Amino acid sequence: MAAFSRSVCTRHFRTVFTFCKNEQPNSLIRSLNWGPRRQFSGNGTSRRPAVAQANVLYFALGGMAAGVAYTFWDYSRKSIDYSAVVNDTEFKPTILTALPPHTPSRQISFPSDNSGLKLVLYQYPTCPFCCKVRAFLDYYGLSYDVVEVDPVLRTEMKWSEYKKVPILLAGVGDGKYLQLNDSTLIISVLKSFLADPKKDLLSLMSSYPPMSYRDEDGSIKTEIQNRYYLMTGEDVQKDKKEKIMEEVKWREWADKKLVHVLSPNVYRTVDESLQSFEWFSEVGEWDRLFPSWERNLIVYAGAYAMWLIGKRLKKRHLLKDDVRISLYDELNFWLRNLKKKGTSFNGGKKPDLADLAVYGVLSSIEGCQAFKDAVENTKIEGWYMAMKEFASTQAGSRL
Numbered sequence: 001m002a003a004f005s006r007s008v009c010t011r012h013f014r015t016v017f018t019f020c021k022n023e024q025p026n027s028l029i030r031s032l033n034w035g036p037r038r039q040f041s042g043n044g045t046s047r048r049p050a051v052a053q054a055n056v057l058y059f060a061l062g063g064m065a066a067g068v069a070y071t072f073w074d075y076s077r078k079s080i081d082y083s084a085v086v087n088d089t090e091f092k093p094t095i096l097t098a099l100p101p102h103t104p105s106r107q108i109s110f111p112s113d114n115s116g117l118k119l120v121l122y123q124y125p126t127c128p129f130c131c132k133v134r135a136f137l138d139y140y141g142l143s144y145d146v147v148e149v150d151p152v153l154r155t156e157m158k159w160s161e162y163k164k165v166p167i168l169l170a171g172v173g174d175g176k177y178l179q180l181n182d183s184t185l186i187i188s189v190l191k192s193f194l195a196d197p198k199k200d201l202l203s204l205m206s207s208y209p210p211m212s213y214r215d216e217d218g219s220i221k222t223e224i225q226n227r228y229y230l231m232t233g234e235d236v237q238k239d240k241k242e243k244i245m246e247e248v249k250w251r252e253w254a255d256k257k258l259v260h261v262l263s264p265n266v267y268r269t270v271d272e273s274l275q276s277f278e279w280f281s282e283v284g285e286w287d288r289l290f291p292s293w294e295r296n297l298i299v300y301a302g303a304y305a306m307w308l309i310g311k312r313l314k315k316r317h318l319l320k321d322d323v324r325i326s327l328y329d330e331l332n333f334w335l336r337n338l339k340k341k342g343t344s345f346n347g348g349k350k351p352d353l354a355d356l357a358v359y360g361v362l363s364s365i366e367g368c369q370a371f372k373d374a375v376e377n378t379k380i381e382g383w384y385m386a387m388k389e390f391a392s393t394q395a396g397s398r399l
């Protein structure tokens with residue numbers, strides 16, 4: 001809305017400005033037929049149209065002046081504040097001198113892992129971004145410990161300034177750990193490392209500087225602009241470049257489009273929301289990990305809160321009235337992409353990071369009714385099961 005009114009104002013300013021530059025005031029008056037006074041008479045009453053016309057003219061000129069003044073004010077405000085990069089210090093990755101005091105709830109260990117990496121993943125079991133990271137780690141056979149975070153109280157995250165999951169801690173020697181925030185960054189850094197294990201994680205991280213800027217609403221946002229790109233240092237040929245751009249495009253689509261149809265679907269009704277939370281509890285072993293009062297708080301408070309939030313998200317992301325249709329539309333969009341390529345995966349014969357991202361995100365709802373409906377109403381199952389097989393057998397470490 002703000003952007004709309006700004007563009008209207010800017011257009012208005014341009015119109016006024018162009019008009020003023022090209023036309024003399026007299027010709028403006030002439031063109032509006034507000035020229036020399038004309039006298040009218042009739043029915044014995046004499047009217048003074050020229051006076052009325054002059055008032056209209058002053059009114060119009062006043063309006064234009066106000067428009068011009070507003071545009072200048074708005075323009076100068078924008079040129080000072082908006083979109084300005086506000087990083088005031090050099091970027092330094094966060095390094096923890098020791099692991100936070102949480103016993104991992106699970107250890108995923110692959111005997112074939114020779115990466116030398118020591119990884120700890122802070123996560124919710126069915127957060128789509130966490131599932132995306134797990135799909136990547138499983139596919140490439142990288143061992144990791146899991147710390148399950150309570151999504152309501154989030155006590156396990158107290159040590160971190162960054163308050164979202166997933167967070168990956170990666171050992172960098174001397175008992176120190178590098179903190180990687182954001183699923184896409186985690187995957188890009190690790191994949192760049194696998195492409196050239198001679199590079200250490202710290203130097204790779206310095207290729208992904210966060211940029212802080214002032215958003216349209218005036219708030220400061222921080223983003224790693226190049227996080228969808230890998231730092232492999234390869235000389236990229238034209239045909240490879242197209243493949244890379246395709247991979248980037250679909251990775252972004254998974255994060256920015258597919259993810260947004262999930263919540264309104266799995267929390268569509270109170271019953272469905274509760275059923276989803278019961279499944280989250282099963283996958284995350286909340287019965288085992290949290291005291292029963294805490295487990296019940298997460299399930300019941302979470303289900304109700306997410307049902308309410310799901311309705312807001314449906315509006316925000318402009319989903320269809322029947323949110324299932326939006327889910328099917330997105331899955332069909334992905335399937336059409338595969339069909340157009342004529343290959344089993346986006347990456348060709350083997351999955352690439354886009355396949356892993358879409359698979360990971362979708363696996364976060366695998367036990368929900370929305371997923372069952374999607375399998376019945378689209379052709380997603382074939383590709384999904386092939387991906388599941390690849391990820392669960394660490395196919396990426398062999399390919």
Ligand SMILES: N[C@@H](CCC(=O)N[C@@H](CS)C(=O)NCC(=O)O)C(=O)O
Nearest residue numbers: 127128129163164165166182183184
């Ligand atoms: N861009 C981030 C998004 C992560 C995110 O939004 N995670 C959600 C869980 S799905 C979160 O932690 N939200 C904050 C909260 O639960 O309080 C990523 O890709 O990792």
